[in-house]
Amino acid sequence: MAKKELTFEQSIARLDEIVRLLERGDATLENSLSLFEEGTALIRRCGKLLDTAEQKVVMLKKGADGTPEELPFDTGETV
Amino acid sequence: MDERKVYSVTELNQYVKRLLDDDPELSEVYVGGELSNYKIYPSGHHYFTLKDAEGSLRCVMFRGNASRLRFRPENGMKVIALGRVAVFPRDGAYQLYVSDLTVYGAGDLHVAFEQLKAKLYGEGLFDASHKKPIPRFPAKIAVITSSAGAAVRDIIRVLGKRYPLAKVILLPVRVQGEEAPAEIAGALRYANRYRVAELIIAGRGGGSIEDLWAFNDERVARAIYDSEIPVISAVGHEPDITIADFVADLRAATPSNGAELAVPDQMELREAVASYEIRFSQALGRKIAAERQRVKDLSAKRVLQSPSNYLDDKRLLLDNLRSRLVLTGEKSVSAFRHQYIRLASQLDAMSPLKVLGRGYAIAKSENGTVLKSAETLKKGDAVTVLFAADAVDCTVEQIREGESWQKKN
Numbered sequence: 001m002a003k004k005e006l007t008f009e010q011s012i013a014r015l016d017e018i019v020r021l022l023e024r025g026d027a028t029l030e031n032s033l034s035l036f037e038e039g040t041a042l043i044r045r046c047g048k049l050l051d052t053a054e055q056k057v058v059m060l061k062k063g064a065d066g067t068p069e070e071l072p073f074d075t076g077e078t079v
Numbered sequence: 080m081d082e083r084k085v086y087s088v089t090e091l092n093q094y095v096k097r098l099l100d101d102d103p104e105l106s107e108v109y110v111g112g113e114l115s116n117y118k119i120y121p122s123g124h125h126y127f128t129l130k131d132a133e134g135s136l137r138c139v140m141f142r143g144n145a146s147r148l149r150f151r152p153e154n155g156m157k158v159i160a161l162g163r164v165a166v167f168p169r170d171g172a173y174q175l176y177v178s179d180l181t182v183y184g185a186g187d188l189h190v191a192f193e194q195l196k197a198k199l200y201g202e203g204l205f206d207a208s209h210k211k212p213i214p215r216f217p218a219k220i221a222v223i224t225s226s227a228g229a230a231v232r233d234i235i236r237v238l239g240k241r242y243p244l245a246k247v248i249l250l251p252v253r254v255q256g257e258e259a260p261a262e263i264a265g266a267l268r269y270a271n272r273y274r275v276a277e278l279i280i281a282g283r284g285g286g287s288i289e290d291l292w293a294f295n296d297e298r299v300a301r302a303i304y305d306s307e308i309p310v311i312s313a314v315g316h317e318p319d320i321t322i323a324d325f326v327a328d329l330r331a332a333t334p335s336n337g338a339e340l341a342v343p344d345q346m347e348l349r350e351a352v353a354s355y356e357i358r359f360s361q362a363l364g365r366k367i368a369a370e371r372q373r374v375k376d377l378s379a380k381r382v383l384q385s386p387s388n389y390l391d392d393k394r395l396l397l398d399n400l401r402s403r404l405v406l407t408g409e410k411s412v413s414a415f416r417h418q419y420i421r422l423a424s425q426l427d428a429m430s431p432l433k434v435l436g437r438g439y440a441i442a443k444s445e446n447g448t449v450l451k452s453a454e455t456l457k458k459g460d461a462v463t464v465l466f467a468a469d470a471v472d473c474t475v476e477q478i479r480e481g482e483s484w485q486k487k488n
Contacts (some may be wrong), residue, residue, distance in 0.1 A: 008244050009216035013346075015355045025369070030438060032366045041357045043138050046352045050345050055239035057247040059226065060275060060389035068273050072251050073226070 008049050015021070015055050089168065096166035099173060105164040110136065110175060111183060114156045119145075127152070128174065129160060137174040140164070144178050146426045149292075150191035157183040181216050192295055194321055199297070210328045211309040213340065214277050219246045220341055221276035222309070223266045224249035230284040230334040234313070237335050242342035248275050252291075254283035260296035267302035267310070279306065280337045281323065282313030294321035303327055313337025377434065378451060435467035452480050 006014065018039040021027055027035065047054035086094065112129035114160045119125050124143030138160060152158070164176040185280060199205065220238065224230050226249060235247055236318045252262040263281065264372050270279055279333055281303070283291070293299060303310050303326040311487075312327035313334045324330040331337035433442065442450040443463045450462065460475045 007216075007218065009218075012216070012352075015352070018312065019355055019358045019362070021281070022359055022366070024438060025362065027366075028438070029143055029366060029370045032363055035361045038358055039355065043356050045350050049244060050349065052326035055243040055245075055247065057235055059249045060221075061103065062269070068269075068275055070248075075232060 006042075006045070008046060011046050011049070015039060015042050036042070084420050090166040091170050095171075095173075098165055099166055102164075106373050107161070107163060109159055109161055110161045111157070112136065114158055115154050117152055117154050122467060125177075129158075136281055137172065138177050139174055140177040140180070148180060149188055151194050152180060154418075156190075159183050188292065188295075191282055192322070193299055195295065195300070197324065199300055199326065201321065204300060205325045209304070211307075212423045213329055214243075214307050215343065215382065216277040217276070217342060219276040219278075221248045221250055221270045221279045223250045223252055223263060223270070223279060223281040223428040224283050224334070225241060225254045228284055230254075230282060230313075233284075233333075233335040234280060234282075234338045235470055237338035237340055241339065241344045242348075243345070245342055250275075253458070255286070255290050255293055259293035259486060260298045264296075264298040264302035267299075270347055271306050271308055274308070276308060278315050278341055280331075280341055281310055282331070282334050282337055283325075284334060285314070285316040285319065291315050291319055296322070299323055300326045311337045311340055319488070331356065374439075377400055377439075392484075435465070439464040 018035050018074055018078070022032060057073045057075055058070040061069045061071050063069040083140075110300055112131050115128045115130050115135075117127040123139040123145065125145045127138050127140075130136075140162075156178050159178045162175040164173055164175055166173045189283050196463045203209070220233060224234070231249065235249075238245055239248055250266040253259045254263070263340050265279065267279065270276060279296075281299075283294070285291075291314055294312070298321045303312070303323055309328040310326075311329045312321065312323040313331040313336065314321045314323060314334070316403060317332040329340055331340050359388070418471055441464070443465065444450055444455065445461045445463075450456070456475050456478060457463070458475055458478065462473045462475060464471050464473055466480060
């Protein structure tokens, strides 16, 4: 199963890896099946990540000690 | 000698100076000519001579005015100087105190642009080898532009539509006026110091060459060059090219285009992900077909039909060979040994233990025959399942006719 922590980028990279392993065809049937399951779970996860993503926009302000502080930024648009 | 007044040198110089100072025409005058003998003193003041075919005029431009020049004056350049004429009493010579210089003919911004471009090109700031790749899936994108205006909204809108997974971090700066270059360069350095993002888009919307000028500033160019975070320049409209565009890792034609170049399009990503699904299914389908064939091939072999008989045969053969080896003289030993090794390895390869070791199991009915299907079984029958190293006795719970093992377990 896909780990919850995988980012979109990591998920795509893992999908690439899985499809290569499966297409090479030398994994055991049992491994092939679990790769297939992992892959379909990752596909679902990628779709869900895109479906549920809400763009975050912040404005950066230099804090008193120089470190960045994030402020909300109103884009003035309904996205 | 008559009674006419005798002036001291100083008095006369002062007298002439007053004359010139009082002349309104000379207090602000444009003079066209060619620059020569141009010198910049350590004080920051610029000294030069303006010449034409017949005459020359000494000029000075003080540091404050000189620092506002957009181009670097060079000898031979045709310029128009704005200044006032006054006497320098120490030398008794008049000169032009220049407040501004512009290049005659070509605009001075154009000249400045070409000069800076040539200089930075010479220093290698535009080298392709220095350009960094743009990350494929940036999780955080810093946008350095004005917080007002269309550019920032265009960038945010396009980023949100294409790849809403990326967080947008705006570093608001002024993008025109005298403060702009320092603010833009400062934001670039700040973004790097605190690693606020994996990618920077720096730019502004369209405008006149004056409006875009901050992106032709050397400080901005150097800050882009120094940035360890890849920078996409997104300034003005399509035909506008700035120095920032040459230095940036990637040049976008407009702010919206900058956002397009920064992230993948989720529509394309969805298609790519869907194509994985197809490839998975096809690869797994092929695997299952190959495995099914292998099972078919294996079950046709005698070793699986009655493995114990087969093994007994081989054991007898081995014993026979062994005894013959012992009895045979030295000469034929190696020949027999070869045959022995070959047979032994064949036996090993055929061994059901090898097959069982790969996860297959042998099911036997009560009377010891190997089961190839559920056909002969009924509910309640005893079945023994042999693994590589051990076995289990089972009772048939349910006959699932027509159900293939390839189906998802």
